Amino acid sequence: MEKVVLLYSGGLDTSIMIPWLKENYNCKVIAMCADLGQEDELGGLEEKALKTGASKLYIETLTSEFITDFIYPTLKAGAVYEGTYLLGTSFARPLISKRAVEIAQKEGATAIAHGATGKGNDQVRFELTIMALDPSLKIIAPWKDPKWDLHSREECIAYAKKHNIPVSQSKKRIYSEDRNIWHISHEGGVLEDPQVEPPDDVYTLSNTLENAPDKAEYLEIAFEKGIPVAINGEKKDPVALLTELNKAGARHAIGHVDLVENRLVGIKSRGIYETPGGTILYAAHRQLENLVLDRDTSHFKDMLAIRYAELVYNGQWYCDLREALDGFVDVTQKNVTGTVKVKLYKGNIVCAGTKAEKSLYIEDLASFSNTELYDQMDATGFIKIFGLPMKVAGMVDRKNTK
Numbered sequence: 122m123e124k125v126v127l128l129y130s131g132g133l134d135t136s137i138m139i140p141w142l143k144e145n146y147n148c149k150v151i152a153m154c155a156d157l158g159q160e161d162e163l164g165g166l167e168e169k170a171l172k173t174g175a176s177k178l179y180i181e182t183l184t185s186e187f188i189t190d191f192i193y194p195t196l197k198a199g200a201v202y203e204g205t206y207l208l209g210t211s212f213a214r215p216l217i218s219k220r221a222v223e224i225a226q227k228e229g230a231t232a233i234a235h236g237a238t239g240k241g242n243d244q245v246r247f248e249l250t251i252m253a254l255d256p257s258l259k260i261i262a263p264w265k266d267p268k269w270d271l272h273s274r275e276e277c278i279a280y281a282k283k284h285n286i287p288v289s290q291s292k293k294r295i296y297s298e299d300r301n302i303w304h305i306s307h308e309g310g311v312l313e314d315p316q317v318e319p320p321d322d323v324y325t326l327s328n329t330l331e332n333a334p335d336k337a338e339y340l341e342i343a344f345e346k347g348i349p350v351a352i353n354g355e356k357k358d359p360v361a362l363l364t365e366l367n368k369a370g371a372r373h374a375i376g377h378v379d380l381v382e383n384r385l386v387g388i389k390s391r392g393i394y395e396t397p398g399g400t401i402l403y404a405a406h407r408q409l410e411n412l413v414l415d416r417d418t419s420h421f422k423d424m425l426a427i428r429y430a431e432l433v434y435n436g437q438w439y440c441d442l443r444e445a446l447d448g449f450v451d452v453t454q455k456n457v458t459g460t461v462k463v464k465l466y467k468g469n470i471v472c473a474g475t476k477a478e479k480s481l482y483i484e485d486l487a488s489f490s491n492t493e494l495y496d497q498m499d500a501t502g503f504i505k506i507f508g509l510p511m512k513v514a515g516m517v518d519r520k521n522t523k
Contacts, residue, residue: 123148124230125261126221128247129178130154131166132298133288134236137271137280138263139173142234145268146261149176150234153224155217158184158302158360173286177228181220184302188359191216191438192303196402197347197457198450199410199422200430205378207396207403208433209304214246215438222254232259239265242385246436253439274309296323302363304376304396312391315381319393326395327371330468337466339473340369342405344461347454349402363398370397373465385435404470405461412480413456422453 129135129152152175170178191212237243263269297309305326343351376396432443459477
C-alpha cells in the first residue's frame with residue numbers, strides 16, 4: 122500500500138481529505154501539520170487526524186525557521202505584492218512543502234497531497250516547491266482530481282458531517298482563513314463581494330479601528346544589518362520579538378488590508394489581511410533605509426522589490442533568481458543598523474525618530490545655508506547642463522510651431 126503525505130491543517134478541506142484519499146487511492150495517509158505560530162489552532166489535532174483515518178501525524182515546529190529564513194529575507198528586500206500585501210501566506214507554503222518532502226523521503230512515501238484548490242495560488246506554491254526539491258514525488262491535488270465531486274464549501278461541510286468529522290467552519294462563519302505568526306488572511310463568504318465592508322467579526326487577531334485605544338503607544342525597534350533584534354532596548358529572539366510587535370500592533374488596529382489582488386492564475390480575488398507586527402517592521406525598516414541608502418541604490422532596490430514580491434507570491438522561492446536577488450539585498454543591508462521609534466495610533470504608524478550608525482543624512486548639508494560641501498551657486502551650472510536636452514527639445518518645438 123502506497124504512503125501519501127498530506128499537508129494537513131485541521132481545517133475543512135484537509136480534514137475531509139484523509140478519508141477521501143483512503144477511499145479513492147487505497148493508500149496510507151501520513152498527515153503533516155506545520156506549526157508556524159498559529160497558536161491554539163493546533164490543540165487536539167493529533168486525535169482528530171488519527172480518528173479520521175490518518176496512520177500518523179507529524180506536527181512540525183517551524184516558527185523560528187519561518188521567521189529567519191523566509192520572513193527576514195523578504196523584509197530586507199522590502200517586497201510587497203501589489204503595494205499592500207505582505208506575503209504572509211505566500212512564503213509560508215514553500216517552508217511547509219520543504220518539510221513535507223523531507224518527511225516523504227523519511228517515510229518512503231511516493232506522493233504528497235495538498236488541499237489547495239485549482240483556482241488559487243497555493244497549488245502553485247506547494248507544487249513548485251515539491252517539483253524543485255524532489256521531482257520523483259507524485260502530487261495529488263483532490264480539488265483538481267476528476268474523482269472529487271465536492272464543488273463548494275457547503276458541500277464540503279456536508280461531507281464532513283456525513284463522516285462525523287468536526288470542522289470549525291459553519292454556514293454562518295464560512296470564511297477560509299490562514300494563520301501564522303506573521304498574519305491571518307480571510308476569504309470567502311460575504312467577503313467575495315468587494316462592495317461589502319468587512320464585518321467586524323472578520324478581525325480575529327486585532328482590534329477594529331473603533332475599539333483601538335485613544336492613547337498612542339511608542340516603540341523603539343533596533344536593527345542590525347536589516348534584521349530586527351530589540352524592542353525598547355531589550356534584545357529578543359525572533360519569535361519573542363515578532364510576538365510582542367503583534368500584540369502592540371493588534372491593540373492599535375495596525376496592519377488591516379482589504380485587497381482585491383491579481384492571482385497568478387489570472388483571477389481577481391478579494392482578501393482581508395491582518396499583519397500587525399509585520400506592518401510595523403516594514404515601516405520601521407523602510408524608515409531606517411531612508412537614512413543609509415544612497416539614491417541610486419534605494420531606487421534600484423525599489424524596482425527589484427516588486428520582482429522579488431512577484432517571485433514569492435508566485436511560489437518561486439526555490440529559484441535561482443530569488444537567491445541571486447538575495448545577494449544584492451544583503452549588500453544593501455550592510456549599513457541598515459540603527460534604531461527607529463514609531464508611534465502607533467488608530468491604525469497608523471508614525472515615525473517618531475530614527476538613528477543610524479552610518480547615516481548619510483548630514484544636518485548642515487540638508488539646511489538652506491551654504492556649507493563647505495555645497496555652494497548654492499554651483500546649482501546654476503548644474504541645472505543648465507542637466508536641463509540642456511529639454512531646452513533643445515523646447516527650442517525645436519517652438520521653431521516648428523511658428
